[in-house]
Amino acid sequence: MFEQLGLIGCGLMGGSFALALKKAGLVKRVVGYSKSPTTTERARQMGVIDVEAPSALLAVAGADIVLLAVPVAATGATLKSIKHLITPQMLVMDVGSTKADVVQAARTALGQQLGSFVPAHPITGKELAGVEHADANLYRGAKVVLTPTERTLTAQLHSAQLLWLALGCEVTTMSPQAHDAAFAAVSHLPHLLAFAMMHSITGQLHGEDYLQLAGPGFKDFTRIAAADAHIWRDILHANRSGVLDQLQxxxxxxxxxxxxxxxxxxxxxxxxxxxxxxxxxxxxxxxxAPGLPASAGLPSHD
Amino acid sequence: MFEQLGLIGCGLMGGSFALALKKAGLVKRVVGYSKSPTTTERARQMGVIDVEAPSALLAVAGADIVLLAVPVAATGATLKSIKHLITPQMLVMDVGSTKADVVQAARTALGQQLGSFVPAHPITGKELAGVEHADANLYRGAKVVLTPTERTLTAQLHSAQLLWLALGCEVTTMSPQAHDAAFAAVSHLPHLLAFAMMHSITGQLHGEDYLQLAGPGFKDFTRIAAADAHIWRDILHANRSGVLDQLQxxxxxxxxxxxxxxxxxxxxxxxxxxxxxxxxxxxxxxxxAPGLPASAGLPSHD
Structure with a gap:
C-alpha cells in the first residue's frame, strides 16, 4: 500500500494507472501533473487524481511512488526536473515503449538517484489517447516488462514486481537492449507497417473508394495505425536501429x-x-495468465 | 421466402449463410453438400443443413436458391457439375473474395445458365474456418458486394439484393474488375502483409522469444494471418496482378x-x-448501417 502517487502525465496510460491503483486499494492519494493544465483539471474532475500539482516537481513532493507517463523523448527532462525530490525510499517508474533510450536518459538525469528508478513497459494501450479514455482495467491481464539497471535497488525492483502483480499483470524482467530488440519486432515495426498501409491506400486515385469497402479484417489490421502521432514518432525514433533492422x-x-x-x-x-x-x-x-499469487501480499479489490 | 437452399460447401461461410436464412425465416429446407462427408454429416448434426446430399448436383435438385461456398478456384468445376439442373428461376450465388476469376469461370461453365448467377462477396469472416464456427449472425452488419454480369437476370439481381438486405447487410453493386482492385488494397494485400509478418519473426533466431512478448496490438494486426491456407492461396493467386500492383x-x-x-x-x-x-x-x-428497409418486403425474425 502506498501513501501517495505522484503522477506525471495524466493521459491514457497514467490516468489508467491511477485508477487501477485506486480500484485495487493500493494508494491513498494521487497528486497529478500534466503539461496541459486542461488535462490535469479534467483528470481531477474525473476522479483520476485527487490533487492538481502545478509542476512535475510538486507532483513528486511527498510521494512514495511516482509514475512518469510521458512520451519517451520527454523522460530525461522530466526526470531531471524532479531529481532533487527523489528519495532512496521512493519507487519511480515509467511506462515507455522503448527502454534503452529511457535507461540512458535516466542515467544522465538521475545520477545518485538512479537506484529508485525501475524502467517499466506495460504491454497494453488503446488506439484512443487521453485521460477521457482512462480505464481502471487497462492493465489487467497485460504483460509488464521491467528493465532494471545494475544500480536499481532490489527493494524498488521487488516493490515494482509486487505492484504490477497486484494489478493483475504478468511481470517479466530483461535488459533494455533485449526489450528493444523484441519490441521492434512485435510492436514498433507492426505500427510502422500499419501506418504505411494507410498511406499506401490514401495515396491512390481511388483510395477513398477502396476504404469504403474495408471490412473487419482491415479494421483489426490497421487498429494500431490510429495511434498517437507524437508518442509513436518518439518510439520509432528512439528505437530507430531496432526498427530498421526488423524492416530488413x-x-x-x-x-x-x-x-x-x-x-x-x-x-x-x-x-x-x-x-x-x-x-x-x-x-x-x-x-x-493474470491474477494475484498468494505470495504477492497485496490486496486486490476486484 | 425460399423453399429450398442448395448449399455447396458447408464450412464457415456456407454454414453461417444457412443458419442466417433459417434464423430469418427465409428458407424452409436446406440440402447441403461438402467435399468431405464428415463435414456434411457434422453440418446436419448441428442443424445447419436438414438433408445431406451425396453430390453438388443433388444438392441443387429441387432448390430455388443455391449458394456456392467453396474456395474460389473450385468455382468453375462446381458450376459445371451443377449446370444442367440450374433453372431460369433459380438464384445461384457464390461468396468468393475475388470476382473477376469467378465471373470468368461462370461464363465458361454456365453458358445459357449464366443469367441465374449473381456473384457475391460478403465482407465478413472469422479466423477460424469450419462448420463448427458457423454463426447465424456472421453476416449481420456486413457489406456485401454484388458483381452481376451483363447477362445476369434483373429478377435474380433484385432477389439477391433483397435477401442480403434481409440478413442485415449493406449491399453494393460494382464490376468484378473494380471489386478486385479495391479488395487487393483493403483485404488481399493486408493478408499477405500479415502472413509476411509471421514469417519475418519466426525466421529470426530469437523469434519465438519475441512472440512471447506480443501484446494486443500485435494480436489484432496479425489476426488475419491465421486465415485458411487453401482459401487464401486461391484468393492471392486469383487476384495476383491486383495484389502485385498494390504491393508496389x-x-x-x-x-x-x-x-x-x-x-x-x-x-x-x-x-x-x-x-x-x-x-x-x-x-x-x-x-x-445494417437493417431492413421497409421496402425490402422480406421478414426479419431477430
Whole structure:
C-alpha cells in the first residue's frame, strides 16, 4: 500500500494507472501533473487524481511512488526536473515503449538517484489517447516488462514486481537492449507497417473508394495505425536501429511472398501461408495468465 | 421466402449463410453438400443443413436458391457439375473474395445458365474456418458486394439484393474488375502483409522469444494471418496482378517511412503518422448501417 502517487502525465496510460491503483486499494492519494493544465483539471474532475500539482516537481513532493507517463523523448527532462525530490525510499517508474533510450536518459538525469528508478513497459494501450479514455482495467491481464539497471535497488525492483502483480499483470524482467530488440519486432515495426498501409491506400486515385469497402479484417489490421502521432514518432525514433533492422527482415519475408506470386507458385504460397497461420495460432493459444499469487501480499479489490 | 437452399460447401461461410436464412425465416429446407462427408454429416448434426446430399448436383435438385461456398478456384468445376439442373428461376450465388476469376469461370461453365448467377462477396469472416464456427449472425452488419454480369437476370439481381438486405447487410453493386482492385488494397494485400509478418519473426533466431512478448496490438494486426491456407492461396493467386500492383504502392509508402527513419527526420515521421492515424480514424467512424428497409418486403425474425 502506498501513501501517495505522484503522477506525471495524466493521459491514457497514467490516468489508467491511477485508477487501477485506486480500484485495487493500493494508494491513498494521487497528486497529478500534466503539461496541459486542461488535462490535469479534467483528470481531477474525473476522479483520476485527487490533487492538481502545478509542476512535475510538486507532483513528486511527498510521494512514495511516482509514475512518469510521458512520451519517451520527454523522460530525461522530466526526470531531471524532479531529481532533487527523489528519495532512496521512493519507487519511480515509467511506462515507455522503448527502454534503452529511457535507461540512458535516466542515467544522465538521475545520477545518485538512479537506484529508485525501475524502467517499466506495460504491454497494453488503446488506439484512443487521453485521460477521457482512462480505464481502471487497462492493465489487467497485460504483460509488464521491467528493465532494471545494475544500480536499481532490489527493494524498488521487488516493490515494482509486487505492484504490477497486484494489478493483475504478468511481470517479466530483461535488459533494455533485449526489450528493444523484441519490441521492434512485435510492436514498433507492426505500427510502422500499419501506418504505411494507410498511406499506401490514401495515396491512390481511388483510395477513398477502396476504404469504403474495408471490412473487419482491415479494421483489426490497421487498429494500431490510429495511434498517437507524437508518442509513436518518439518510439520509432528512439528505437530507430531496432526498427530498421526488423524492416530488413520484413522485406525479405515480403520478397518471398512476392516471388511466389510472380512465379504463380501456388504450392509455395500455400506452404508459406500455412506456416504463418500456424505460427499465429500458436502465438495466441494460451491466454495471458493474470491474477494475484498468494505470495504477492497485496490486496486486490476486484 | 425460399423453399429450398442448395448449399455447396458447408464450412464457415456456407454454414453461417444457412443458419442466417433459417434464423430469418427465409428458407424452409436446406440440402447441403461438402467435399468431405464428415463435414456434411457434422453440418446436419448441428442443424445447419436438414438433408445431406451425396453430390453438388443433388444438392441443387429441387432448390430455388443455391449458394456456392467453396474456395474460389473450385468455382468453375462446381458450376459445371451443377449446370444442367440450374433453372431460369433459380438464384445461384457464390461468396468468393475475388470476382473477376469467378465471373470468368461462370461464363465458361454456365453458358445459357449464366443469367441465374449473381456473384457475391460478403465482407465478413472469422479466423477460424469450419462448420463448427458457423454463426447465424456472421453476416449481420456486413457489406456485401454484388458483381452481376451483363447477362445476369434483373429478377435474380433484385432477389439477391433483397435477401442480403434481409440478413442485415449493406449491399453494393460494382464490376468484378473494380471489386478486385479495391479488395487487393483493403483485404488481399493486408493478408499477405500479415502472413509476411509471421514469417519475418519466426525466421529470426530469437523469434519465438519475441512472440512471447506480443501484446494486443500485435494480436489484432496479425489476426488475419491465421486465415485458411487453401482459401487464401486461391484468393492471392486469383487476384495476383491486383495484389502485385498494390504491393508496389505499399513498397513506396514503406520506403517513405524508412527514409524518414534513416534520416532521423522526426518531423516528417510525425506528419506521416498523423496522416495515417487520421485516415484510420476517419475510415471507421461511421458504423456499417445494417437493417431492413421497409421496402425490402422480406421478414426479419431477430
Amino acid at each position: 527482415h520484413y522485406r525479405q519475408a515480403l520478397q518471398a511472398f512476392e516471388s511466389a506470386l510472380q512465379a504463380s507458385d501456388a504450392s509455395a504460397l500455400e506452404t508459406m501461408i500455412e506456416h504463418a497461420s500456424a505460427a499465429r495460432a500458436q502465438c495466441f493459444t494460451a491466454p495471458a | 504502392h505499399y513498397r513506396q509508402a514503406l520506403q517513405a517511412f524508412e527514409s524518414a527513419l534513416q534520416a532521423s527526420d522526426a518531423s516528417a515521421l510525425e506528419t506521416m503518422i498523423e496522416h495515417a492515424s487520421a485516415a484510420r480514424a476517419q475510415c471507421f467512424t461511421a458504423p456499417a
